[in-house]
Amino acid sequence: MFTNFLQSNKPLVTVLIFVGTFLVTLTIGRLLKRRAGVRLGILYRLLCFVLAFYAAASFYGLNVGWRNHVDAAAIWLITAFMVALIDRYLWDAYFEKKRQTPVPHFLRQVIGLLLFLVASLIVLRTVYHAEGQLATLLAGSGIIAIIIGLATQDLLGGIIAGLALQISKPYKVGDWLKVQDQFAEVMEINWRSTRLRTNDLIYLDVPNYSIARGTIINLHYPTQIHAMRIRVGVDYDVPPNRVKDALFHAATSAEGVVPSPPVRVFVVDFAESAVIYEVKFSMGNHQAYNEVSDAIRTNIWYEFKRQRITIPFPTRTLHVQRRRHQNVPEGHSEAQAILRGEPLFDCLNDAQLDHVLHCARINRYGRGERLIQEGAEGDSMFVMLRGTAHVSVLRDGAGIRLGVLRAADCFGEMSLLTGEPRSATVRAEGDCEALEISKEAMAEVLREAPQCLTQLSELLAKRKLEGEGIVKDATQPHDQVSREREYRASFLQRLRSAFDL
Secondary structure (H helix, E strand, C coil), X not given: CHHHHHHXXXXXXXXXXXXXXXXXXXXXXXXXXXXXXXCCCHHHHHHHHHHHHHHHHHHHCCCCCCHHHXXXXXXXXXXXXXXXXXXXXXXXXXXXXXXXXXXXXXXXXHHHHHHHHHHHHHHHHHHCCCHHHHHHHHHHHHHHHHHHHHHCHHHHHHHHHHHHHHHHCCCCCCCEEEECCEEEEEEXXXXXXEEEEECCCCEEEEEHHHHXXXXXXXXXXXXXXXXXXXXXXXXCCCCHHHHHHHHHHHHHHCCCECCCCCCEEEEEEECCCCEEEEEEEEECCXXXXXXXXXHHHHHHHHHHHHHCCCCCCCCCXXXXXXXXXXXXXXXXXXXXXXXXXXXXXXXXXXHHHHHHHHHCEXXXXXXXXXXXXXXXXXXXEEEEEECCEEEEEEECCEEEXXXXXXXXXXXXXXXXXXXXXXXXXXXECCCEEEEEEEHHHHHHHHHHCCCHHHHHHHHHHHHHHHHHHHHCCCCCHHHHHHXXXXXXXXXXXXXXXXXXX
């Protein structure tokens, strides 16, 4: 019954199928465009028309000679629809939104062109049955493809390598890379090349295929903390352990060197005129490499001067140096004037004071270096000859600045006379020189003048109370008398014990 109705009303049903198919496909396209953001235009409307024609022609049984042209048009229009879906769901949704990777229009166009090329080959083979012409076309297009490929191999290679780099993300903008023996910061990543900038503000434009072919050294992955190395040559006469300690202290004290991982020092070579040491240190952002290296090398110079460690001259250079007479220490006269005005040394005569000065030595410190560290063991005192340094203590995790030491100031006497740990940190504000008086020199003098112990204990007790008054709240007067008496007795006992008197 229904079949008879369809046959009797075949033209009308054919029109209804055409209209219905067209409206349904057109509605699907509108939903994809409005809700999913698929970019559809006039080509999709033509596809709806072709699909409607196919549905109606299949029902009506229409078989005309020009139908193969409709088949070809359908394949090309379906390809255009697939390109629109790829643009929306692959390039836009996956790469640009999910992976935050911008996709250039050139790459989209190349992929779309390849899909249309494949569709055209399918049309020639299955619709028009042009195997012979297809073979000729493929041969000719193959030659053209070879010519185009040779002409654009760098461009296409850069795009493909850029796609691989964007997917794997071995580095990002702001990272520092080692590229072709240069250290540079990543400024921009595009699909053809990566643009970098060195510490000298020189820009490098390196093709992506060149980076992808080599080993990518990322100094900021997984964190910015990375290790660098500095080499220095030292005289053969200096024991290696002594040099290692000096280099470790110099590098650890440099600004910009992170404490973890710790500094390491290695003996790496025995050269013609020097033993070569390598300092391995860790730092953060590589942009500060020049400043950190400068701080380490500067500290090494000052530390070597203090430790009497020599960086040798080349073996072909004749070096002549006039030295001071060994019986007249450097800075003797100014140090003597300073100590003569220091109450701690009032009990010493000129001969005893000269003996102390002859046994002392002058140390040089660079800007930012620590002369003494709070809590460290110490058995010497210092006299500031040149420069300034600030004094600070650590309270509740924060540093409290107490004052500034200038030329003619003495410090560290508590550790010299009692052996107790350093009570504060002294850090150089600029290049400075300080005379260091050792415990051995004072011991010889005090054995000759044991009467000085009483005077020293009184001075130490007063300075102890003054130090507590700076850091803590002011004490009451009656408390000061009893505490001073207690401190005098304590310091006298400690002095006798420290110097075996």
